[in-house]
Each structure stands twice: as structure tokens, then as C-alpha cells.
Amino acid sequence: xxxxxxxxxxxxxxxxxxxxxxxxxxxxxxxxxxxxxxxxxxxxxxxxxxxxxxxxxxxxxxxxxxxxxxxxxxxxxxxxxxxxxxxxxxxxxxxxxxxxxxxxxxxxxxxxxxxxxxxxxxxxxxxxxxxxxxxxxxxxxxxxxxxxxxxxxxxxxxxxxxxxxxxxxxxxxxxxxxxxxxxxxxxxxxxxxxxxxxxxxxxxxxxxxxxxxxxxxxxxxxxxxxxxxxxxxxxxxxxxxxxxxxxxxxxxxxxxxxxxxxxxxxxxxxxxxxxxxxxxxxxxxxxxxxxxxxxxxxxxxxxxxxxxxxxxxxxxxxxxxxxxxxxxxxxxxxxxxxxxxxxxxxxxxxxxxxxxxxxxxxxxxxxxxxxxxxxxxxxxxxxxxxxxxxxxxxxxxxxxxxxxxxxxxxxxxxxxxxxxxxxxxxxxxxxxxxxxxxxxxxxxxxxxxxxxxxxxxxxxxxxxxxxxxxxxxxxxxxxxxxxxxxxxxxxxxxxxxxxxxxxxxxxxxxxxxxxxxxxxxxxxxxxxxxxxxxxxxxxxxxxxxxxxxxxxxxxxxxxxxxxxxxxxxxxxxxxxxxxxxx
Amino acid sequence: xxxxxxxxxxxxxxxxxxxxxxxxxxxxxxxxxxxxxxxxxxxxxxxxxxxxxxxxxxxxxxxxxxxxxxxxxxxxxxxxxxxxxxxxxxxxxxxxxxxxxxxxxxxxxxxxxxxxxxxxxxxxxxxxxxxxxxxxxxxxxxxxxxxxxxxxxxxxxxxxxxxxxxxxxxxxxxxxxxxxxxxxxxxxxxxxxxxxxxxxxxx
Numbered sequence: 001x002x003x004x005x006x007x008x009x010x011x012x013x014x015x016x017x018x019x020x021x022x023x024x025x026x027x028x029x030x031x032x033x034x035x036x037x038x039x040x041x042x043x044x045x046x047x048x049x050x051x052x053x054x055x056x057x058x059x060x061x062x063x064x065x066x067x068x069x070x071x072x073x074x075x076x077x078x079x080x081x082x083x084x085x086x087x088x089x090x091x092x093x094x095x096x097x098x099x100x101x102x103x104x105x106x107x108x109x110x111x112x113x114x115x116x117x118x119x120x121x122x123x124x125x126x127x128x129x130x131x132x133x134x135x136x137x138x139x140x141x142x143x144x145x146x147x148x149x150x151x152x153x154x155x156x157x158x159x160x161x162x163x164x165x166x167x168x169x170x171x172x173x174x175x176x177x178x179x180x181x182x183x184x185x186x187x188x189x190x191x192x193x194x195x196x197x198x199x200x201x202x203x204x205x206x207x208x209x210x211x212x213x214x215x216x217x218x219x220x221x222x223x224x225x226x227x228x229x230x231x232x233x234x235x236x237x238x239x240x241x242x243x244x245x246x247x248x249x250x251x252x253x254x255x256x257x258x259x260x261x262x263x264x265x266x267x268x269x270x271x272x273x274x275x276x277x278x279x280x281x282x283x284x285x286x287x288x289x290x291x292x293x294x295x296x297x298x299x300x301x302x303x304x305x306x307x308x309x310x311x312x313x314x315x316x317x318x319x320x321x322x323x324x325x326x327x328x329x330x331x332x333x334x335x336x337x338x339x340x341x342x343x344x345x346x347x348x349x350x351x352x353x354x355x356x357x358x359x360x361x362x363x364x365x366x367x368x369x370x371x372x373x374x375x376x377x378x379x380x381x382x383x384x385x386x387x388x389x390x391x392x393x394x395x396x397x398x399x400x401x402x403x404x405x406x407x408x409x410x411x412x413x414x415x416x417x418x419x420x421x422x423x424x425x426x427x428x429x430x431x432x433x434x435x436x437x438x439x440x441x442x443x444x445x446x447x448x449x450x451x452x453x454x455x456x457x458x459x460x461x462x463x464x465x466x467x468x469x470x471x472x473x474x475x476x477x478x479x480x481x482x483x484x485x486x487x488x489x490x491x492x493x494x495x496x497x498x499x500x501x502x503x504x505x506x507x508x509x510x511x512x513x514x515x516x517x518x519x520x521x522x523x524x525x526x527x528x529x530x531x532x533x534x535x536x537x538x539x540x541x542x543x544x545x546x547x548x549x550x551x552x553x554x555x556x557x558x559x560x561x562x563x564x565x566x567x568x569x570x571x572x573x574x575x576x577x578x579x580x581x582x
Numbered sequence: 583x584x585x586x587x588x589x590x591x592x593x594x595x596x597x598x599x600x601x602x603x604x605x606x607x608x609x610x611x612x613x614x615x616x617x618x619x620x621x622x623x624x625x626x627x628x629x630x631x632x633x634x635x636x637x638x639x640x641x642x643x644x645x646x647x648x649x650x651x652x653x654x655x656x657x658x659x660x661x662x663x664x665x666x667x668x669x670x671x672x673x674x675x676x677x678x679x680x681x682x683x684x685x686x687x688x689x690x691x692x693x694x695x696x697x698x699x700x701x702x703x704x705x706x707x708x709x710x711x712x713x714x715x716x717x718x719x720x721x722x723x724x725x726x727x728x729x730x731x732x733x734x735x736x737x738x739x740x741x742x743x744x745x746x747x748x749x750x751x752x753x754x755x756x757x758x759x760x761x762x763x764x765x766x767x768x769x770x771x772x773x774x775x776x777x778x779x780x781x782x783x784x785x
Contacts, residue, residue: 329650
């Protein structure tokens with residue numbers, strides 16, 4: 001990768017953030033994979049100047065980066081917005097002490113919930129923690145603003161929240177590269193118990209935090225990156241982030257106050273701006289975060305959530321509809337039967353085998369976050385709840401405590417490490433009978449195959465001590481632990497049934513890697529074929545929900561995508577499905 | 583902002599839509615002041631529908647294309663052309679790879695719809711169906727279909743052939759450059775032959 005200062009390059013927002021970290025002289029970066037944030041750390045890992053590592057979860061990532069920052073170096077941690085819920089415990093307390101080296105926390109929000117479990121507006125986190133927040137609107141700003149975030153962080157000795165959205169993180173645009181500036185450490189950690197031991201000195205530190213926020217508020221009043229683009233006419237717009245780009249398309253003539261720092265807001269600047277125009281639109285995705293504050297200052301010539309939606313992603317079409325009642329062109333679904341194309345577990349996915357067995361067992365299945373969440377959809381329909389990372393285990397124990405028996409939790413290997421372990425300890429400690437099925441596919445699948453402690457490799461692909469899940473759960477006190485092959489339906493069902501029948505906690509760990517993992521990807525595969533002379537068209541093979549079993553009255557197997565897992569052959573009662581060539 | 587070109591590429595996860603849109607974006611980046619490109623990652627990749635928006639010109643703000651304003655829609659699969667057809671402007675060009683990929687089924691069996699091309703023709707788009715997948719198989723590598731599609735697309739865009747070749751050489755792994763450049767040329771020649779045939783008909 002040739003990347004020289006001054007070069008003009010097409011970059012995605014996440015790549016530009018990584019470049020910004022490089023140019024800002026960041027020393028350490030940590031994070032946990034999560035769409036739409038994952039690429040930030042992956043790209044950072046390509047810069048040898050930055051120590052970068054995947055953490056077990058977002059709070060661990062935050063705590064490590066926080067330690068590096070306290071030691072006086074520039075640190076970054078990166079996560080999807082729900083990751084900040086996990087890291088919130090430390091995130092809320094660290095500002096009381098402040099930082100030594102620059103410290104930036106990246107939250108990648110997902111308005112529209114393209115690949116997320118909920119929609120939440122993480123701008124509130126900056127206000128909640130009383131720290132400044134910066135929002136870029138395109139890749140160039142993503143790179144440049146990250147450097148600004150470090151300057152702000154060090155100027156005020158505060159963590160800074162860097163908030164992007166899916167459309168900023170996953171859009172490409174032209175970026176002009178800069179040079180890396182190594183940060184000459186002027187300060188490092190000094191023992192100062194009244195500053196760093198927050199719980200004992202919290203009262204005094206809270207007063208300091210309030211004063212710091214007031215100082216930052218005063219500073220941003222004249223911050224040059226909160227800029228006014230003067231237009232024509234009597235309409236003003238206050239906006240930031242991706243919404244700014246839509247505003248420029250739909251209201252090219254309007255005067256725009258484009259905010260780089262969206263917390264704290266430049267109060268006087270906004271009051272002056274609003275006084276200059278007949279009508280001011282506040283164009284912000286998700287909640288009325290800016291609008292509520294401006295209204296509280298007594299401004300009334302505003303329009304915001306009275307016309308713009310509070311949910312979903314904005315777009316030029318959304319703005320045109322809300323502002324001018326210009327209807328977008330409807331899709332053709334009213335005139336043509338556009339059948340849907342739902343995402344599915346891949347052909348050859350080992351999770352399918354686990355779900356087919358779970359379905360036969362008749363258990364209620366509490367689920368978790370990963371590719372395997374797709375097991376809830378028909379025709380598998382074998383997962384019955386799913387909420388957040390690691391939730392399945394506690395939920396299964398809860399069902400049991402609530403009087404429902406025959407419950408199993410399913411959780412992926414990465415997710416179990418992220419948030420399932422304390423819950424399993426709790427099952428053992430409190431005498432539960434809970435069954436946990438760890439769908440170990442030896443990777444973080446959903447986000448694009450990242451390493452984790454049980455894969456035996458680091459972010460950079462270097463060898464690392466491999467966490468042994470079997471011995472781990474045994475050490476937690478689980479006595480009934482079985483490893484089962486999800487492609488052997490008889491064995492898998494037996495393992496699940498035995499675990500469900502077991503008195504006391506039980507764990508079943510599946511042992512087939514993701515078909516896209518190292519080793520699996522290039523393994524030669526022999527596909528299966530259906531013997532049309534024997535096939536009775538009963539449809540059993542189609543009900544396993546494999547994309548390689550092509551739908552139709554007569555099922556056929558696509559020999560390009562079939563990986564030879566044999567689950568369709570095991571589903572066939574008539575022995576009509578065989579390995580090709582046999 | 584009338585000099586902005588809006589292109590959409592759509593298809594099924596795994597067909598190479600994202601690689602093709604990356605190549606197109608890189609070519610545009612060599613010759614245009616501004617390029618924006620966006621797509622949705624994550625769950626949509628698991629055999630689901632994929633769409634990529636691409637805009638280039640002197641001044642581009644939004645990465646997403648407004649419905650009814652697309653200049654060209656490139657569909658790697660027929661059904662996806664209908665799914666995203668409303669993004670195209672009246673009279674806009676649809677380049678459609680003439681294959682049908684059956685969607686996964688959820689519940690009651692739904693056959694693949696018939697009459698897609700007839701329906702799209704009723705919308706007064708300019709439709710060009712191209713046998714890219716078949717041509718790729720004839721080339722001996724079914725995976726170069728997306729480069730054949732890009733070759734055809736290149737005939738409709740004011741981006742130089744040199745820039746296309748530079749980007750393909752840079753972006754595609756060295757081992758595969760020749761076969762991909764060959765595929766790209768097949769697409770270019772097919773589009774040119776069609777254009778010539780159209781001229782001949784007009785005369």
C-alpha cells in the first residue's frame with residue numbers, strides 16, 4: 001500500500017479514520033468488531049507505527065486504551081454504538097479524572113439498523129458523560145476531524161467521543177493524505193491519588209468536571225470547524241454528519257451552520273445564527289438531540305422533528321419529502337411481484353447442523369448476536385429470543401427460574417468470550433440446570449472473520465495463546481461438557497438431548513469452523529447430488545434452509561456452492577442424495 | 583450539480599458487485615474531481631440483495647443516489663434490476679446480466695417471477711441485456727463475469743480505457759490480471775458491436 005503525504009486517494013470513512021489515527025501519531029488502538037466500525041481497527045493494524053489489538057469486549061478495549069492514555073500516549077478505541085453500552089461503566093467515570101495523553105472513543109452508529117439489533121442515538125453519551133463530541137460528514141473530515149479530536153482531548157485533558165454513522169463509515173470519497181506527526185510526550189502518569197482514585201474523591205472531581213465542561217463550551221463558541229456557509233435567502237439550517245451532505249443536495253441555497261463539535265453546542269453562535277433567519281431547520285438523524293437544547297434556550301423559529309422522522313436513516317429523498325412534500329419514486333413492488341431475497345446461513349454453515357438438532361430436541365432456544373441469529377428465520381425457526389451480546393445464557397437460566405424447562409442457550413465462540421462467561425459462572429454458582437450450546441466456528445463470523453482469543457491468532461495474524469473453551473467451561477464448574485460435530489446429526493442430537501436431560505449445568509461445544517475461515521476456504525469440496533430416480537419430491541432437503549439446495553418442485557443441488565456438508569443427505573429419508581461421483 | 587453521474591450496481595451477495603463498484607469508483611477517482619460510493623455491509627452479504635451507489639463529477643455531496651435520478655443501473659441478476667429499478671431516471675440505461683438467481687425461501691414456495699424484461703421495457707428504460715455469465719464461462723472462468731459487465735458499462739461512461747486498465751492492474755491480484763483484462767475487453771467489444779448494430783439499423 002503506497003500512501004504518501006499529499007496523495008489524493010479514494011477511501012472509505014473507516015479507512016480514513018484509520019489514516020487519521022496514523023497521522024495523529026496514535027500509539028495504541030483497541031476495539032471489538034461490530035458493523036459499521038470493524039474496518040477501523042483492521043486498517044489501523046496495517047500501520048506498524050500503531051500498536052493495535054482486538055479486545056475480548058468493548059469495555060476491555062476501553063480500559064486498555066484508557067490505561068495507555070493515562071500513561072501519556074495517544075490512544076484510541078473503536079466500537080459499534082452498542083459496544084459503548086458495554087464500555088459505559090468506565091466511559092462514564094474516566095472523565096472525572098481526565099486524561100494525560102489524547103484519548104478518543106469511536107462510536108459507529110447505525111441509523112436505519114442495517115446490521116444492528118436496535119437504533120440508538122449515541123450522541124446522548126457525550127452529554128451524559130460531559131465530554132466533547134466530534135462528528136465528521138465524509139471521509140476527508142473523518143481523517144481530519146480525528147486529529148482535531150486528539151487536540152481537543154489534550155487541550156482539555158478529556159476523553160473525546162468521535163461519532164460516525166454507517167453512511168460515513170461505509171462511504172468512500174476522495175481524501176488528501178497528510179504526514180504522521182509523532183507525539184513528543186510532554187507528560188506522563190504522575191501518582192496523584194485525589195485525581196486517579198475517583199470513587200473516594202468523586203465529589204471534588206465532579207466540580208472539576210463541571211468546570212471543564214464550561215471551559216470547553218466557551219472554547220467551542222469560536223471553534224473554526226463549526227462553520228457557517230452563507231447562502232441566499234431567509235432559510236437557515238443547523239446540521240452535522242451525513243445529514244450535512246443531504247442538506248447540500250436538497251437546500252443548495254440555504255445558509256448552513258455545519259457543526260463539527262456537536263457537544264457541547266456553541267450556544268451564542270447558534271442563538272446569533274437563528275436570529276438572522278426567518279426559519280431555521282435543524283436537520284439531524286435520529287433524536288432531537290440538538291433541537292431540544294436549542295429549544296430550551298428559548299428559540300422558536302425552528303423546525304426539526306415536527307417534520308423530519310426520528311427513526312431510520314436520512315437521505316436526500318427523505319429531506320425532499322419532509323421539506324417540499326416531494327414524493328420519492330416508489331419501488332415497483334405494487335406493479336410487479338418482487339419476491340424478497342432474505343439473507344441466509346451460507347451453504348455448508350455448521351450452525352445449520354446445530355439448529356436442525358435443536359429443532360428436533362423441542363427445546364426453547366434463547367439466542368445471541370452473530371450469523372447464527374439467522375437460525376431464527378424460517379425454514380429453520382430454531383431460535384426463539386435474541387437481544388444483545390451474551391444475553392442468551394442469563395436468559396436461559398431466567399427461563400428455567402421462571403418455571404420453563406427444556407431451554408438451551410446458543411452463543412457463538414466470540415460472543416461467549418465477549419459476554420457469556422460471567423453468566424455461565426452464575427449458572428454454576430446459583431445451582432442452575434441450564435444448557436449452553438457454544439456454536440464454535442473458530443472466528444468472529446458476522447463481522448467478516450476477525451480473530452479472537454480462541455482462534456489462536458492476533459489482529460495482525462500472529463500466533464497467540466489459544467483459549468481452550470472446553471477447559472475454560474470445566475474450570476467454571478460445568479461438569480457435563482461435550483464436544484459435538486454439527487454435521488453428524490445423530491451425534492449432535494444425542495449430545496443436546498443428554499445435555500438437556502442432565503441435572504446441573506451443561507455445555508455442548510460444536511467443532512466445525514466457518515466455511516470462510518482459514519483452512520476451510522480453500523479445502524477441496526465434493527458436492528452432493530440428488531438421484532432423480534429415487535427422489536420422491538418430499539421436500540425434506542429443502543426444509544434445511546440451505547442455499548445450495550435449489551428450490552423448485554424438484555429440488556436440485558447447486559454443485560458450485562455445495563460444500564459437501566451432508567446435512568441434506570442426512571435429512572433425506574429415501575437415501576436419494578449422494579456424493580457426486582459415488 | 584448537473585454534471586454528476588449517478589450509477590447503481592446491484593446483484594446478489596457473492597456475485598462481485600462490491601468489487602466491481604470498487605473498481606468503477608477507483609477509475610472515476612482517476613479522472614473526476616469527486617467520487618462518492620456507498621453500500622451496506624453486514625447481514626446483506628449472506629446471499630441477500632446487494633446495492634452500491636456511485637456518484638462522480640465536479641461537486642458531489644451525498645453518497646446516496648435519489649430515486650428517479652440514476653443515469654445507469656447495472657444489475658448482475660434480473661430480479662435485482664426490478665428491485666432497484668425505481669432509482670433510475672426515465673429513459674435511463676439498464677445493463678442487465680441475463681441470469682436468474684433463485685432467492686432462498688422463507689415459508690411458502692415462491693417461484694422466480696417471469697416477465698421481468700417485458701415489465702422493465704414497459705417503464706421506458708433503455709434496456710441492454712448482456713450474457714456476461716455465459717461469456718465468462720466461455721472464457722473458462724465463471725468468476726470474471728463482473729469484469730465483462732464493467733467492460734460493457736465502460737462504453738457508456740466518459741472514463742478513459744487507460745484508466746480502467748490501470749485500475750484493473752492495480753486492484754486485481756497479479757495472477758488474475760490477464761484473464762480479467764481479457765474479460766473486460768470482451769465486454770467492451772460486445773457493447774461496441776451492439777452500438778454499431780444500432781447505428782446500422784438506424785441507417
